[in-house]
Each structure stands twice: as C-alpha cells, then as structure tokens.
Amino acid sequence: MEKQIIRVLAASGMGLLFALTLFGTALAQETQVSGTVTSTTGEPLPGVAVQVRGTGTRTVTDANGKYSVTAPGDGVLLFALIGYKGAARTIAGRGTIDVALESVVAVLEPVIVTGYMEQRRADITGAVSSVNVEGATQQTSTSVLQRLDGRVPGVTVEAGGSPGSRTTVRIRGVSSFQNNDPLYIVDGTPVQDTYLNWLNPNEIGSIQVLKDASAASIYGSRASNGVVIIETKRGRPGQRQVTLDVRTGVATPFRGLDDILILNSLDYFQVVKTAYQNAGLAVPTNIYGDPNNPSVPAYIWPNNGVNQTGDSLDPSSYSYPNNLIMPGSAGTNWWKAVFGAGQFRDANLAMSGGGEDNTYHVSFNYLDQEGTAAFTRLQRGGARVNTSFKVGRATIGENIAVSRQRNYGGLDDDADREGSIVGKNIFQQPVVPIYDIAGNFASGKAVGLSNLTNPLKIASAGQHNISTNDRIFGSVFANLDAGRALTMSTRFGFNLGQGAFRGFSPTTFENSEVNDITAINENYNLSTEWTWSNTLNYSRTMNQHNLTLLLGQEANQSTNRFEAGSCGNLLNQDVNSRYIQDALCDPATKNVFSTGGTGTLLSFFGKADYNFADRYFLSFTLRRDGSSRLGPTHRWGTFPAIGAGWRLSRESFLARNSLFSNVMLRFGWGVTGNQQIPAGRIVAQFGGDRGDTFYDIGGTGTTIQPGFKTTAIGNPDLKWEENRSVNVGLDLEFLDGRGTFSADVYRRNTNNLLFDPRTPATAGSASPPIVNIGQMRNNGIDFSIGYRGSFGATTLWSVNFNGSHYKNKIVRIDGVSTSFIGPIALREQNPVINRVGYPIGSFYGLAADGFYSDADTAGFSDDGARPGRIKFKDLNGDGNITADDRTVIGSPHPDFTAGLDLAVRHGAWDFTATLFGVFGNQIFDAQKYWYVFRYFDTNVRKDLLANSWTPTNQNAKYPRVDGSDVFSRQFSSYWVEDGSYVRLRTLQVGYSLPPALIRWIPAARVYVQAENLFTITGYSGLDPALPVRAATGAAGDIRDQFRGIDVGSYPSNRTITIGITTTF
C-alpha cells in the first residue's frame, strides 16, 4: 500500500510525498537486533545513529560501535553518521547485523558517470577528475560552479562577490578566442550556462570533470572546452532518509576601498592643490577657500564657481531641483555608505529512499542572500524530484528541477561599468556629502567636484530593479534491459527558461551633468532547449576479456526570444506606476524591439571499451555531429578518440611490491569540436536602426526615412573548430591505498579557430565575417596528491593537494596579420593584444621605465615628456614615444594554480580547511585611471601625494601629481601588477551532537564556517580574485580577451556561517 501511494504521488505531484512517507508505518513482529558498526577499514564507529525505518525507534552505537535495538522482523535499519555514507539493512528476521560504513571524506566513487554510461573509476583511461562534493557544500555561493575552485586540478573558476554572480570555469586553459565555457551535462542533459544558479548545490550527488579529448569526445560537438558531468542525488533502495540543512551567515566585503582611498576632505584638497599647481593652473578657491589655509565649507552649491564658503548663502533658498544646497563634508566614506554586512540564509529539506522497484529523491530549497552592496539581494526557491521505477525489465523515471530566482538591485556581476555602483562613482570626492540639506541625495553639483553620481543613489534607485529567472530543467528517461547484456536507453531532456527584468533610471539634478529624464525599461526572454538521446549499450565479459559497446544518436534544438521595451519621462516615479503605458510616461518615447535565435544539432556516436584482465585497456570513440550554425557543406564534423591504459600493478614485476597498490599509465588522443557562434552567420545580414541608419533626408526635424546597411558579413564556408588533444597520465595508489597520486601531461591544439578577426575601418562597421583560420595551443600538467592517515582510533586526517600549470600560445591568427588588438576598449585605450607566440589576452602598452628626470627630458624630443612623468621606453628608437613603442607587457594567465584540502576528524569533532592559490599571473589595474591618475576628478589613493614624484623624491611610487598630465596615463607596464594570491577559501569546524542530547533528532551536526578568512597578496588593488567580465562580440562570448583587468569588481565576501544538518 505504502509503495503504491508513493508511486502514485511521485508520478503526479510530489509535494505531499514527503509528509505521507513520514507518517506511513509498517506493522510486524518485534525482534531484538544488535551488531557492530565499523568503518570500511575496520575501526569501530561510535555515535552512529541507528533507526528503525518508519518508526520513532532509534539508538546510537557506543564507544565500541555496538548497538542494540528492538525492531519489526521485516523492518529496515538505517545507519547514519555525518561524514559517512548512510546504510540501510533489511532485518529479515536476523538478530545480528554488522555494518561497515564508507567514509565520504576523500573517497572516490568506484563507479562514475562519464558519457552516456557509467564506468568503473579504475577503467578510465582519459583525464577525468572527480570533485569532492562534500567539500564543495562548505561554501555559500549560489552556484555550484563557484565551489569548484581549487578542487580540481586543471580547472580554474573566477567569479565576483555579488550574489549569484556569473562564473567563468575554464578547463585546461583557454582554447579559443571566444566561447570557452565547458559543456555541463546535468543528469544526462547538456546545458551551456555560465551561472547554473537554478541548480541547488545541495542537491548534487557527484561531479566529474572530463578534461581531455579521449574522455570528452563522446560529447564531441561541444566538448572542446571540456565537459562537467553533474549528477543530482538519487534515492537508494531501502534507505529512507530525511535531511534538513539550515544555515545562516553574515557576509562582509573582505576588503574595502576605504582601506585604499583618502577619507579626509582636507587631505584630498592637498592632492587637488598639487595637481593644479604642478599643471601651472590657479588653484580653485570655490570649495576650500584660500589654498594656503583651506577649510571644509559649510555649504556647497552651484554658484558662480568662485566662492563656496557660504557667507552669501541662505539655506532657506533651497529648492528641488533648481537650487540645491549641500553641507560640506569633512570626509565621506563612500565605501561604507554603500558596502556593509549582508545576511545569508539557506534551508534545504530533502527526502530520499526507495523500494525494490523504485527510488525517489524529493527536495526543497530556499536561499536568501543579501549583497554586501546596499539594496542588492538574491532569492532562490526551488524543488527537485528525481524518481525511477522498474517495470519489468524497464526502468522509467525523471529528474526535474523547478526554480525561481530573483535578483534585486539591478547590480549584476558586471558591476564594473563606470556608471554602476562599483564603477567609478564609488570614487566620489570625500567633501561631497551623501545627502543634501533637505535629505535628498547629494552629488558633485559645483565646479571641481567631478561628474560622478552618488553611488548610494544609484543603489537606491535600483532597489526595485528586479531580474527574475525561472527554470524547469530535467529529463524523462527509460532504460530497457534487453537481455544478453544489451541495454537500450532513451532520454528526453528539456531546459525551459524564462526571465524578466525591469529597470529604472532616475533623474540626477544633483550631478554636475544633470540627467533630467526618467526612464524605465523592461525585458522578457524565453528559451527552450530540448535534447533527445537514444543509446544502445552492450557489455560482455568472457574469461578475462571485458568489452563494453555503446551506440547512440542525439538531436538537440534550442530557440530563444528576447523582447524589450522602454519608455521615458514618467509622470509618477513610484514603483507601482512603472509600466509602459501611454498615460504613465511620454508615449512618444515608447520603444520596443525583439530578437531571437534558433539552432539545431544532430549527432551519431559510438564507443568501444575493452580491457584484458583489468590490465590492458583500450577505448575507441567516434562521433559525428551536424550543426545548423555551420555552412551547408561543412556542417558535419567527425570526432574520433582513442584511449589506452596499462595497469602496471597487475604485472608480475610489480604485483608483489608492498608500496604501490595501484599503478596505472594512461594515454589518450582525441578530437573535440566547437560550434558556439551565433546562429545565422553563414549568410550576410542586413538591417539598420533608427539611431544609426535612418535619416531625416527631408530636413523636417520630425520624420526619418528608413535606412539599411549590411550588419554582418556572412561566411558560407564556416566549419567546425577542432581541438586535438593528447594526454598522458599516471595514477598511483600507495601505502595500502592511503596515499594517492595522479598526474596528467597534455597538449591541446585548437585548429580552425572560430572567430571574427577585426577588419580595418575601411571595411565599414558591419560585423566582420566569422572565419576558421586561427590556431591556438595549450600545454600543461595537472596533478593531485593525497594522503589519509590516522592518530589512534579516533583521529582521522587527510590532506589533498592539487596543482596545475598551462601555457597558452596563439599559433596563428588569420594568415594575414600576426596580432590584433583586443576588442574591448577602456575609455580611449585598449589594454589587450592577441599576438602570435603570446597567450590570448596579453596586456599591451608602453614599457614604463621609471620617471623622467630633468636630464632625460632635455635630450628627448617627445612632447609629453616632463620631469616626474612616467618614462617610457622608445622601443623602435625613433626618438618619439608613440603607439609604435607598445609591446606585450603582461599576461593574465597564471603560471600555477593550486588547491589544498585539509581534513581532521576527532571523535565527534571535524575540521576542514581549503586553501587556494594563484601564482604568476598579472593584473592590469585599470582602476589606476581613477585612484592614481584622477581622471574625472575622482578620489585617489591615500599615499598618492606622499609617494608621488618630486624633485627630492625621484624614486617615487607614483608620477608627479599633475592635472594636465595625459602622458603618464597612457596604458603601460605601470598599470600591470603581480596578481598572485593565496586565500583561505573555507574553514569549517563541525560537531556531531550526541543523539541523546535532542531526543527527536537522531543525528545532527552543527558547524561554523568561514570563507575567505584571509588573503595573502601583493596586489595593491581591491581584490586580486577578479571575476571575468562578461563581454560579447558579434561572434559570441569574448570574455577571454578581457581577463585579469581590474575595472572595479564587486569584491569577494568574507562570510561567517553557522549551520546545522539533521537527519531523521
């Protein structure tokens, strides 16, 4: 009866399932059961919760791991201990049941999902890393992707500190000029997503990272950047378990700009004064009065710019918006005005279990995360249902996740835009107060106060800017055991998304440059993607020959549509009136547009795995993929791969050694593909825009006639980008399996790079054609080493270290040029070059060489050279400093990244720590525009004046403070700093409560954790852990051409969290 109920409910609704199963009971003869619970290595385990399933009967093991309980003879016993995998045993009338629990710390899954199939870990010849999921749960980021950092050798993860920020995951470097995101396979369904926020990290059962082509080419079409296989948790037969995880914490920025910037108005004035004096200009007196005896003015208002001391001011003349008056501030801490503590709350309730012919896992999640910036917040609610049923030889089931996510504050993770909160506005001068005398937001409305907008105002105005994202993701599947070792599977995966955003831009009468137009904008998007895959699996063992064959076919279609509307000059700015309607705003300003895209993929694939006596391994993969994005004659690509392995430890010459229990040599070669470009680029596209091609040819002032231009040049010969990789690996297990070592050396060559090399302006503004010309190479090594040990019976410890190194090199660009300037400019300059022989996204500029002294400038003909300015090397020797003297001045790619996991368990106590380090990378600190060069009259670094060049301080840190110096701030190596850092990523201390303490909770663990507790770095900017800014060009995602450039990102959070995990 109970099973039937579950089956019905699971199939239909799921929500009540959890409640019903809780109260369902089974009746039978009571019997006494006892036994010993040990670890798999034989140590007795005290404190294990033993529960009779479906009843309130429970006990715990004693110090020797022994228990005794009264239970129905046909009942089931559940064993649970934090840090170990739970176990369930049917009593079946037995009186003694001994159980060995498997530790989840540093234990690899023996069987892992690799590609359309499961494989024994030991059989894998490709470069596949498994993620320690348990460790990954010890972080509070919204996305599981951010929890991969430092955990997988060869995988780098970059993200900002804003709630739910975008994550940039790169596997073994960067293989293309664009679109380098790995492919994620969630429960068998492929998805490309740089957030993955809809996936609750608590629901993840396992993560495998397929790093080389021999492992990944089964996903050929989109596997060029590696594949991350994520399986969510499933129920296990005979083990019903209800888990409640609740945690809450507080996040603060790990560092603030107030550590860096001047906080005192009069100190700041000294910089202003020096900047004017050194430029030969009269020092303004309108704010601080007499430059030799400056004072903070009582009031600041937009007068004639001569005197702000307030003598002639009547504060009662204040009127908004025409006569604004601000109190002069002795020093506003703009950082503190915007950034502070943000609360974090996360609750997860999961129930899982199953019977002989079914499994279920149902869970609910709610997460509420305030940003550390004012008015920013993320909320997520989600539910998941994973079930499977056996019907005869068939298994049918589904995995479905439903989630809604709401981001408040309109501050996405690309907060570096100058107009945003964390953009240059945070560099507002300290003399500007937060509020004016009437309590309205104040800003720089007086001569010399810059044209920044009050960052708190921006945050406040954006508090109702809500971005909503809904997602239904999952798949339904059926597997059929056809007998004779033949299995057929079909899976239909779907990924349905819809999103909405509404934004508001306020008036800024308090600014120097007023914006007097209010405007709202809304947008909606709808995306649908489905993947249907069918596979046939054959597995046969004959004597010592093991053979597995896979044949499959897959079709994928994705469509999306985006609609946006806007309207200006609102009659009422109230949030409830912000709709695009004729009566609510100026109907003449209404604007609407929509865009969309569609693409399809079709694939056929096969794989054969063979091993002899678990000693010699061979694997062949072949996949053919067709993509609608590519030219009709080139749309099919073939992606083969070969893997080979030799388990030396099975050979007689090693079999008897006592040191190594496993020695495996692996070799892999394969080809993977990339077709991630916008759909429709095989033909020329034409279009136009009212603000770009339409024109009032009749001179009416009110009527424009349509104009058209070529918007993109097509290339009918577009073909697959191909990535050929070779991987050689070695796996070792030593000291009775307590120690592990694994290393992989690889080379990846990407050919036929898909990108759109910039064309000269003489070709016009149409998007250049996407071509397949370039070549890129990544060589590298990944390794990990681990050891598990113990002190006595009750103290277990483990340490895992992983490291990786890669070297990226552009081999060829387009056959015509040997370099091209990066596509993204900052203000008027461009800090990046892609040059043959150098890594992608190299920094580019002049070579700084100290400062000019009088002697230097005397013989130097260039116009900008003056004593105290930055001296640049005249690399082409023509006697002038020009653009021709620019050179490669740095690289954002690290020499080495490393992660260190430490874990100690002592009785009921456990302790874990994760350190993460990046070494040898460089950061182009574009924030120097503001805090060093004071572009736009911004605030500056505290030590700018004291450490600037003067005739008596020629070995200075900064150039001479000079408001007219446009020479020194040319992009140069002066802007480049070492970006290495080591960070204590997480630190967690947990305690498993004695079950007797709280009677109704059989097993509970409380913990305290800290994230980003300390960072060791020499970087002078805010945070060396930079997110990669989103950047999209006409041919796709070009993030990797703008890495390591500090344009003011939302800093990482230091989060302190307490939590409790209970299992019923």
Add this chain to the structure above:
Amino acid sequence: MNKRNWKRVLHGMAGVMVAVGVTYACKDFLDTPTQGTLDEATLATRAGVEGSLIAAYRSLDCSSSSAGSWGCAASNWVWGSVPSGDAYKGSNLGDQQPINSIETYIWSVGDADAYLNQKWSQAYEGVSRANAALRLLAKVRAEKPGEVSDADAAGIRGEALFLRAHYHFEAYRMWGNIPYYREDDTDFRKTNVGVNAVAEILTDLNEAITLLPATPRNLDKGRATSWAAKAYKGRVQVYAQDHAGALTTLREVQTSGVYALETSFDRVWTGFLQYRNGRETILAFQASAKDGEPTGWNSNWGERLNFPHSGSHFGCCGFHQPSFNLVNFYQVDAAGLPLALAGPAWNTPTPDSNFAGGILRPVDPRLDWTVGRDNVPYKDWTLHNRSWIRDASYSGPYSPKKNVHEQAADAEGNAGQGWQNTQTNDVPILIFRYADMLLLLAEAEVEVGVLENARTIVNQIRARAGQVAQGCGSADTVVTNRYPTCAGDTRMAVPLVQNPTLDSLTTPWAVYRIGLYATPWTDQNFARTAVRYERRLELAMEGQRFFDLRRWGGADTVIANYVNTEKNRIPYLTLAAAFTLPKYALYPIPSVQIELSRVGTEDRLVQNPGW
C-alpha cells in the same frame, strides 16, 4: 511482465529509436533560417536601394554605431576648431582629456590616437555605406530592369558618388595620405602611398555633376544636387591649391544664382524650421530631435557637449568654449573693419579677461551670434551668465552659440532615454554653406583672379553680417533689470542702422559696427589678409579654421603666436607642444588602423611624416 509483452516493449523502443534517427537524419532539421535580419533579396528593391543611400547620408554625423561620439562630429569641432585657436576644449580639467591632448598638440598619446580613430572610422563608414548603395543599385538595375527609373538611378548614383567624395575629402583634410575606396573594392587593406586622393575625389564629383539633377530628388532638402557637387568640386580644388580650376568652377556656381546668402546672419545657424535649409545651405547634416528615436541619436549628437553648463537652461556640458583670442578678433576700428588689419594691438588690450556685455568697444555684430558672453542675451534665451560656465578659471568665460537652438524655435529634443533633452536639437549642422564657398572663391580670386572680385565677395558677406545684431531676446526680468530698454522688446535679432559704416549704438550691451572695404584692392597681400580675416569672422566655431590655416601655409607661426599670448590667459596652454611643420601639416593616422592594415609584416597604411 511476460515474455511477449517484453518483446513488444523491446520492439517498440527499437522502433522509436530508428524513427528518431531517420526523422532527424533528414537534413531539414539542420537548416535553420537566420532570425531577425533582412536578407539580400529583400533589399534588392527600389526601397532597399533608397534605404542604403539614406544610410550613407546618415554617416554625416555620429550615430549609435559610431566608434565614438565627439571625434566623429559633423562639425569637426574637435579637429577644425579646438586646435585652431578659435576655441578651447572647454568644460573642466578632468572631462574628455583626449581633446586636451589634441588642443595642446600632443597627438601621439594614446587618447588622442583613439579620437583620431573615431574620425577615421566615421569617414570610412560613410565611404563604405555609399559604396554599398552603389553596389546594390547596380545589382538591382541588372537583375530587375525597371525597378528603379533611369532618372532615379542616375540621381542615386550621383548622390552616392557625391557622398563618397565628401567622406574621402574629410579624411583627406585630416590625413592627406589616404586610401580611396570604390564600390568594387574587396581588399580593405589598400595602401595610402602614392594615392592621388584629390584626383580620385574630383573623378567622383565630376561624375556626380553629370548624373545629379539641378534640384534635389523628391524635393528632399538634405539631398545633393549637381550644383552642390559643383560647389564641392571648387572647394576641393581650393584645398588642392588648384586656384585656376577653382575659379572656373566656383564662378559658375556663383553666376548660376542657385545659392544665395541668408538675408541675415541669425538665420544661418538656426532651429527655426522656416529658415533652415535655405539657399545658403550646400550640405548639412539634417538633425532630427523629435523623430521618435528614443535616445536622441539623430539630433545634433556630435554637438551636444557644446552648450553652457548647469546654471543655464541647457545644463551641460560647457565644451567648445570660444577663446579670448577669437573674441578679441571681433573688435573693429572706426570704419568697422577688423582691428587686426591695423596690427597686433587687437589681441593685447585689457580687459580681455572677460569681454562681457556692457564693455562698449566696437565689435563686429557676428561676435554675438558666435560667442556667448556674460550679460549679453543668448539668442532668445536670457542673459548669458558666469554661472553657466563650468569652470571659468580653467577655460574662460565664453560659450559657443551658433549650434544652440532658439527658445522660440521648438527645436529641442524630446527623447525618453539617456541624459537630457535640453542640449539636443535639430539645428542642421552646416557642413558646407554658400558663404564658405564664396570665401573660397575669393581666395581663388586673390591668388589667380581679380582682386576686386574678392573685395565684392567680402563686402557681400559683410553687408549681410551688418543686417541684424543680437536683440534682447527674452522678456525675463534678468534681462529687463539689467537693460531697461529691453522692456517690451523680445526680438532676438534687431536691424542695424543702415549707413555707410553700418554701425549701431541702439543696443545697450555692445557697440556693433561693421564696415565695407570701400577702397579698391590693389595689393594682393592685403586682399589675401582681408579674405582670410573675413573667413575667420564668418566661419568661426564651424570647424573650418584649422584646415584653413594649414591650407594657407604658415600655420606654425599663427599657432605659435596664438599659444604665446593665450597661455597668459589659459595657463594649461603653457604645456602645448611646439607646432612644427612639416610634422603638424597632417594629423597622424590612427595607430590601430595602421595595425589593422598589416599584411604579414608590412603596414599597408604608412604613417604620416614625423609621427
């Protein structure tokens, strides 16, 4: 499940898999049409050709796809005005510093380079759009005879050739050594070495002259005519020092009577619809500020920084401020002729710290149509006031005025996004006007023609300038409190008393005086100077002077003199680099374009000498 059922399921499933394989294997599944764009076939119509031509016109000023916003301005204020001594960058020290670099002749630094790239990109975008229209026209004519009438086809081709010539001329004025692109070009890395740009431009203009009608097609005021092409040809000839050729060309235009000067100077740069695109306009960017485009891109975008700052109606941004030097240059002698004719004293007298309203030294009336001065009505707005200036200690007390719309003209924008509407308007941006052409003709007359013809032209222009002076403009109390005689008089323009010296003392903030050159010109040097002075007075702040100085030769002396006196008023000019020839004869070619022109290791674009 029994065996039979099981087999049924097995077969069913196998069947589904085969069906799926077959269904999706058919190639239709991989044919997905491009979304949300037009294709070539749709545009291969009359409307498509006309639209392509419209897009070519649109490039006259910055647009939403321009590489930048101010370096691409139709008026060339960054290139033709700021480095010429007519104007400063304006605003304050921190804002738009690249223009500072341009102003102080530090053109090799990165930010000046980026601005140069804006101009280069805008010019060649225009070329590219004109060529696209030409290609599409040829295609439609070949594929669909009759779709476009012969007359329209000739007109469309003529207009496109005219535009192509104009855009190349813009590049030629800037860089001299430029590549020329025609509609059949497919290599966009052509060299600029050995290109006779002038000959190429004239080839296009000559063909345009033969193709274009004498009146604009469809009576659209923005379209080029055969006369516009002819006038433009003369302009190019003057720039190329082909004075004899220019004389022939421009005299023909002059005699035709197609063009004429506006009746009064206030009607040249204007937002009043009834005065726009009058007979003085040869080529203008047709700004439209109320066309429904939500951001105001089609308005005077390239000029929108060039308004008084926050104390004024306009609110922003105080750029392109007239120089002290320019204001002083409008001083006249007793005969109403430029004081500068008498020697350098025009630029030395005090009080030049602020030549404000009420300082009754005689001036050319064009001063107060060109420059916003304190206590002088600002067109029909109220009195210009020091609080309108963003940072007077940085860049002086004056504001630009020509590009500003009149309050009564209903020319202000109404965009619903972006920034604010008070500095967007649909005042047409005059790229080439008849007075400019006449003065070019006068140059040719001075060099190879008849000096007296030049005097006639100059006097014609001065007579028009003497028609009206700035009036009270606004009835607001600010005006009437200061100038009680303004009570009841809200005329923006008032007639000057007509007498032989055309002077007037009726307005209270200035003594306006402008005289004709009464004595016949017999000295070529004097005539040359008079024509050049007139050109400065007439076309000040219109983005021409820097190119004029270079054409005339001796720009190094003029600019050195300017910097030497002006740096005592504007301290940052002490940092100006020495303007030396021949280096500064041409702007440097933007480095990024040189880099993009590279084939192998060879730069197809070769940098100008000295850079």
